Amino acid sequence: MAEGFSGHCLCGAVRFQCDSEPMFQANCHCDDCRRSGGGVYASFAFVDATDLKMVGRTHSFQSLSDTGNTVTRYFCPECGSQIYHQNSKAPSRLGVRVGLIESADWFRPQANVYASRRLPSTPIDPEIKAFDKMRG
Numbered sequence: 001m002a003e004g005f006s007g008h009c010l011c012g013a014v015r016f017q018c019d020s021e022p023m024f025q026a027n028c029h030c031d032d033c034r035r036s037g038g039g040v041y042a043s044f045a046f047v048d049a050t051d052l053k054m055v056g057r058t059h060s061f062q063s064l065s066d067t068g069n070t071v072t073r074y075f076c077p078e079c080g081s082q083i084y085h086q087n088s089k090a091p092s093r094l095g096v097r098v099g100l101i102e103s104a105d106w107f108r109p110q111a112n113v114y115a116s117r118r119l120p121s122t123p124i125d126p127e128i129k130a131f132d133k134m135r136g
């Protein structure tokens, strides 16, 4: 990837720009990520909150993770696209939904988390780490 990335929601009301490369890239197979986005798993590029510039209004929804942390998911109130989430355990780190990023050819997940919850039909790369739950 060049330097950073940009993206937008389905309707274009929410846009974002990140000036740095992701610190971590992963797929999550947990029930909450599945349900919030409607896909059988979710792909994230994790970035520092200070590097992500957002334009447009978002709504958020909070839920508790199985380890008792609060997960806040931000989404476009117009079209419903999931934009990013924040975990109270590490609030300075945001997980941006890779599906919204322009030209995300560089995306290479480094791990599958909650791999124990994945649907049997979802293939995972045996070359990268798979965690039963969150990354260790």
Ligand SMILES: [Zn+2]
Pocket (backbone or CB within 6 Å): 009, 010, 011, 012, 013, 014, 076, 077, 078, 079, 080, 081
């Ligand atoms: Zn939208």
Ligand SMILES: [Zn+2]
Pocket (backbone or CB within 6 Å): 028, 029, 030, 031, 032, 033, 034, 042, 114
């Ligand atoms: Zn998840």
